[in-house]
Amino acid sequence: MGKEEIQQITRRTTRSFSSSSATGNEAVKTKISESYIPTLKDLVFGGNHLSYDDLLSSFPTRGVQISQIVHLLGPLNSPMLPIFIYGGASTGKTSIILQIFRHLNRPLVYASYRTCYSPCLFFESILNQLLLHKKNAVNGYSSSKRCEKPSDFVNLLRESLLSVIGDLKVNSGKLSSNKLPGQPNGSMVYLILDNLELVRNWDKSSTILPFMFSLYDILKMPEVGLIYISNTSPDTYYSNVGYVEPIPVYFPEYTEEDLRQIFLRNQENRKLYLSFLDVVLKPFCRVTRRVDELSTAFSSLFRKYCEPLNDLEHVSYEEMKRRLFSHFQPHIALSLNEIFQVPSWPPLEVESNKEKKRKSSIRKSGGCEDFAELDFHMSTSAKYLLISAFLASRNPATLDASLFDSTAGSDSHKRKRKASVKSLEQKEAAEQELLMKGPGTFPLERLLAIFQCISSVVEGPLDEENENDVLRFESGDSGFMSDVLMQLSSLCNANFIIKGGSCPLEGSTRYRSMITEDMALKVARSLKFPLPNYLYRR
Ligand SMILES: Nc1ncnc2c1ncn2[C@@H]1O[C@H](COP(=O)(O)OP(=O)(O)OP(=O)(O)O)[C@@H](O)[C@H]1O
Structure with a gap:
């Protein structure tokens, strides 16, 4: 699943909207999207049901994290402690959590600090989703509520959560007697708050993050599940301020072998693609292990790799590999230069308690623990x-x-x-x-x-x-x-x-x-x- 698809969920692109786009008539499209009235169905991921096996096979090498998260979410309608999902960029955190919700078909509200880059935008995005409010020309693209301060947000959030949970309960009652397709499962609602690491860029007063982490204690609503996602480790956030620390789920960086499995999935000609990966994976992994960057580079490189295939029908497999390689070699360096990148995120390693103590002593002594653990690509x-x-x-x-x-x-x-x-x-x-x-x-x-x-x-x-x-x-x-x-x-x-x-x-x-x-x-x-x-x- 691509980022666009994820953003689509946040925008809650509706079925009526997407069907109208087939007509190509902008006026009709606008009208339909404006007259569309969101329902509780808009709180689920939507699309075809995704079985657990399909979920696992969509994300090779992430079975452990998927089962850990599903376990932490617990059975239907069971309260949960907040979860903190962390790991480097493009390690699948967002896609996987959203696809888990697609599999479970439970109601979620997703907000990312990448797209909502101020407290106001972030708060309003959450409230809009909970209040099933869609910005459009009719309402002047305004939010359901105006909200800038955390204290206002808490009050409005509690109000809207109570209302949604009430509706979900009624819905669940109806569901058990009469199974309706597309309706959310259960009466819990989950808030997924993504890219927390970006908050520090604009929250100079450093009040938003502690506030976000204390939501569990402030709300005291067992029907609300809180899921935080970040590029940086929990160490970079908590400082014993008294709130319940979320349960960490770590997404380690992919190894070269992991990436081989990820890129091999869905390949029609696995043998050919494997020979391509044998050539490209090693040099590219030295520069980046981000799946998004690699997949952009690989998709055009693979086309280049396959160019001479038509002329190689009658040669042996080894000879074909050799010739494909010599045709393709000059393109590798060019593509490598295009994706050169420097990571700017701090440590992302699972740490033992001992390690944590060592780090906190470095911190106390004024050292720079971020650099001590930086991984270089x-x-x-x-x-x-x-x-x-x-x-x-x-x-x-x-x-x-x-x-x-x-x-x-x-x-x-x-x-x-x-x-x-x-x-x-x-x-x-x-x-x-x-x-x-x-x-x-x-x-x-x-x-x-x-x-x-x-x-x-x-x-x-x-x-x-x-x-x-x-x-x-x-x-x-x-x-x-x-x-x-x-x-x-x-x-x-x-x-x-x-x-x-x-x-x-x-x-x-x-x-x-x-x-x-x-x-x-x-x-x-x-x-x-x-x-x-x-x-x-x-
Ligand atoms: N194990 C995997 N299998 C298949 N695709 C994957 C896997 N891990 C990541 N991807 C793909 O890589 C892309 C980036 O993933 P995603 O946005 O979920 O990463 P992220 O960890 O949330 O990144 P960021 O921290 O930058 O938000 C997506 O297209 C996703 O589907």
Whole structure:
């Protein structure tokens, strides 16, 4: 199920609306949608009934999470504790919860902070759905209720929930005597609140999240089920403020094997698609494991992969694979560049209590636990760029020549000369000054020079991708340079590097690295790059 489909539910696109669209007559369409009166049926997902087996097979590798959630929701009409579903972007959280509701055919209200980006929009979206109110030209596209403050929202929410639950109870009574198709099951109503991690972007007063999490205690309505969805772990939200902590359900990031299963489902020619995945999955997984991004890239790449098929009818399977690959290979790098992305979400790992304690002590000591647990899915060159920026901010520019000479940092201990007391003092003073100033700024040229030097002194065998990058950089390949600039811009967007003002003398833009040493070391470790050898220390 795509995002559009999910959004359709939130918009409650009605059957009358969709049937009218077949006529192509806008006037008729508008009229019908305006005269449409929503009913309790609009509170369920709709569509054909989805069996449990079909639910499982629609989401390969998510059986554990599906059964956990179904178990937590409990049998029909049973009260539940709030649930907190979390995991990285595009790990299936939204689609799966909505399809579970399609399977159960229970009433739900879905609101996402991605589309409702202010408290007002969010509150009103929930109330509109509960009050079966549809915005249209007749009502001037206005909401059922105007609501900005949490206190107003609670009162209106309670009122509308009571009314809906009352109707659902009457409906359930009728249902048991006379089975009506499409009617919701049971008299519980579930509020699904998605993309909580986005609230912090606009809620500067930090009151909305605690308020959302205390809804269970405030409402005290056993007929209401609360389901929170977030990209970030529960650790990033609760701070012992006294509300019932929701039960966590973790959606781990997909492994390469998981993604193979996900992309293989629904494939007519599994053998052919498998040979395609054998070529693309590994390089793409290094850049992203987001199903949405991969599926966009794979759908066009697979068409390319299949192009020569007509001419290969009479060749052996192995020969066919070989020829398809050589035809297709040039397209992989292009497509990889298109989906380059830097994750900007904090840790998403199931943690033991010990781990939690460790993290809270890091937090107390002012450390940056987000970075400690960040998982990196960046291209190799982006990682080098990140390290280069870190070095440029950390080290004095005057030391670049000595640190990045032909022998590089790998044998820096050999280069140590006996320093005079005076030069030691000078170094100490320079370091003190550096610490006081925080990370320094640097021009683009310096970043690129460091990048070029460090990406050519990798320990151990270079992988093919990286080797090509370095060769292309050294030969001044302009396409590659634009890739590097694009990656720099992505790192800036993710706030790993920030653009400072331009230097009045040079007139060029200066940059500053914003990552901690821990994070830089982690990135370096993933590249087997000996970062400590390049750090300027006393
Ligand atoms: N296990 C899976 N099997 C099939 N499709 C999947 C699976 N996991 C994710 N998808 C697909 O990936 C796309 C993104 O999923 P979805 O929007 O549910 O992710 P999400 O975790 O809610 O992401 P976000 O945190 O960005 O909101 C959807 O089209 C979904 O159907």
